Amino acid sequence: MNVTIVDYNSGNISSVINSFKEVAKDKVNIEVTSDLNKVKSSDKVVLPGQGSFKSCVDALYNFNGLVDTLNEFAISNKKPILGICVGLQMFADIGYEEIETKGLGWISGKVSKINNQNGKYKLPHIGWNEINITKNSKIFKGIENKSHMYFVHSYEFVPEDKNVISATTDYSSNIVCSVERENIFGTQFHPEKSDKIGLKIIDNFINL
Amino acid sequence: MLKNRIIPCLDVKNGRVVKGINFVDLQDAGDPVEQAKIYSDGGADEICFLDITASNENRDTIYDVVEKTSKKCFVPLTVGGGIRSVDDINKLLNCGADKVSINTAAVQNSEVVVESSKKFGSQCIVVAIDAKKNNDKWEIFTHGGRNNTGIDAIEFASKMESRGAGELLVTSMDRDGTQAGYDIELMSKISSKVNIPVIASGGVGNLDHLVDGIKLGNASAVLAASIFHYGKHSVKEAKEYLDSKGIPVRI
Numbered sequence: 001m002n003v004t005i006v007d008y009n010s011g012n013i014s015s016v017i018n019s020f021k022e023v024a025k026d027k028v029n030i031e032v033t034s035d036l037n038k039v040k041s042s043d044k045v046v047l048p049g050q051g052s053f054k055s056c057v058d059a060l061y062n063f064n065g066l067v068d069t070l071n072e073f074a075i076s077n078k079k080p081i082l083g084i085c086v087g088l089q090m091f092a093d094i095g096y097e098e099i100e101t102k103g104l105g106w107i108s109g110k111v112s113k114i115n116n117q118n119g120k121y122k123l124p125h126i127g128w129n130e131i132n133i134t135k136n137s138k139i140f141k142g143i144e145n146k147s148h149m150y151f152v153h154s155y156e157f158v159p160e161d162k163n164v165i166s167a168t169t170d171y172s173s174n175i176v177c178s179v180e181r182e183n184i185f186g187t188q189f190h191p192e193k194s195d196k197i198g199l200k201i202i203d204n205f206i207n208l
Numbered sequence: 209m210l211k212n213r214i215i216p217c218l219d220v221k222n223g224r225v226v227k228g229i230n231f232v233d234l235q236d237a238g239d240p241v242e243q244a245k246i247y248s249d250g251g252a253d254e255i256c257f258l259d260i261t262a263s264n265e266n267r268d269t270i271y272d273v274v275e276k277t278s279k280k281c282f283v284p285l286t287v288g289g290g291i292r293s294v295d296d297i298n299k300l301l302n303c304g305a306d307k308v309s310i311n312t313a314a315v316q317n318s319e320v321v322v323e324s325s326k327k328f329g330s331q332c333i334v335v336a337i338d339a340k341k342n343n344d345k346w347e348i349f350t351h352g353g354r355n356n357t358g359i360d361a362i363e364f365a366s367k368m369e370s371r372g373a374g375e376l377l378v379t380s381m382d383r384d385g386t387q388a389g390y391d392i393e394l395m396s397k398i399s400s401k402v403n404i405p406v407i408a409s410g411g412v413g414n415l416d417h418l419v420d421g422i423k424l425g426n427a428s429a430v431l432a433a434s435i436f437h438y439g440k441h442s443v444k445e446a447k448e449y450l451d452s453k454g455i456p457v458r459i
Contacts, residue, residue, distance in 0.1 A: 011301075011328050011329055011332075012301040012302070012305075012306070012328060012332060014278060014301065014302055014303065014304040015278060015282075015304060015306055018278050018279050018282075018304055019282055021279075022279070022282070050328065050329045050331065050332070051327075051328065051329035052329070055329075116403070119403050122403055122404060122405045122428060123403060123404070124330065124331055124374055124404070124405070125210065126331070126374070126375060126405050126428070127210050127211060127212075127213050127253065127405070127428065127429065128210070128211045128213065128253055128458040129209065129210045129211065130209065148211065148458040150283070150284060151210075152284075152331040152374075153331070154330075170209055171210055192282065193282060193283060193284050193306060194282070194283075195248070195282055195283050196282070198282060199282055
C-alpha cells in the first residue's frame, strides 16, 4: 500500500512524515511528494497544512494540476484522504484568514477566527485539549472519549452540515476538531504531535 | 478544557546534554535523544532543547540531535539557542523541530520574527525574553544573558506579539538558576499585556513554584530544567501535584 503525504510547500511537514513512517514501519510505503501521478496512484493521501489558510491554498494552486488531482482522488474516486490542521480547513468553501479565500469546497462551511471573547482566552489555542467524540469515526477506533490531543490554531472550521462533525473540543467556545464524510477525514489537532494516542489515529487511517 | 503544559528543558552543548537526568539505567546520560524520550514517555507536554554550543564549528551538532529526537518523540519539540536567521529556522524545522525559540536575533532585528512567522506560521515562532529587574522595570538581556539592552521587557513582549510571535518564553535572569521560584510579577505583567500564551521560565526549585507560575503568573505553560534533572522530580509527579492543586493538566 502507498500513502502519499502531499508536499506542496505548506510549511513544516517533517513531524507528519516522521510520525507516518514510525507507524508504517516497513509494512506501508510512505511517499512525500507533489508528483501528480504518484498522488493519483496512491491508496491514501494526507494533506498537511501550516501557516495561514490563504498561504496554504495559494501553495496548493502553485502546483499545476494538483488541486484537480486531489479533487479527482477525493471526490470522483472517493479514496481516503486525511487533512491535518489547515489541511482540514481547506476542505471548506471559504476561509477568512488574511483575506477571504476560496477553499476546496469538499465539505460546505467556512473557516473563521476563534471567538476568544474579547481577549479573555489566549490565541493561538495552543496545547493539549480533550476531544469530545460525537460520532463513531473510523479513525477513532480504540480512542477513548476525552483523549488529549495537541492543538495549535487560531481559526476554526464551521461546517454547515453538523453531521460531518466527528469530534469537538472546548475552549472559548465549542470548536469542531474532527470531521468525517465518507472517504474524507480531517483533524484540526495534530495527531503527529499527540503522542501515542495520536499515532493510533494515524495507524487507524493507514489501516482503513 | 485546555490543559496547562509542563515543558522540561535540556541544555545541549556540542550535541551532548550538559545537565540531565541522572538515572542509573541510562545507557548514555549525555545523549539528548535518550533523555528527551524519557521525558516524553513520562508525559512531558513538550520538549525544549536549548543549544548552548559556544563555538561555530560545532553548531551543526544540534541539527543531528533534533533529527534523531523527532524520529523518537511524538510531542512538540522546541529548539532555541544561536538562531540568527530565517535560514537557521528553516534548517531546524526541516530537521523535525516544531517550534524555534528566538532570543538575541529577535531583539536585534524584529524583522526576523515578521519574516519567519509569515513564512512558517506564527505557531512555530516562540520569542524568548530574558529579563532582569532594574528598579521598577524589567530590562531585556541578550547573548545568553550577558548583554543588557535597556529595552523594557513588557513593551518588548507586546511588540513581539504584533510582529507575529506565537508564544513568549519569559525567563527571569534574576531567578534563573536560583531555585527560588519564577518572577511572578514579571510573568503576570507580561501575560496580562499580551494575548498570546506565555511560558514561564527561570528559577523553579520545587513543585509549588510550578503551581505559582500558572496560578499567580497566569502562564499557559511552565518550563523547568533542574528539578527534572538528577531524578529530583519526574514529570509525572509534577503533573499529579498540579492536578491536586486544581490545575488542569494532561494525565
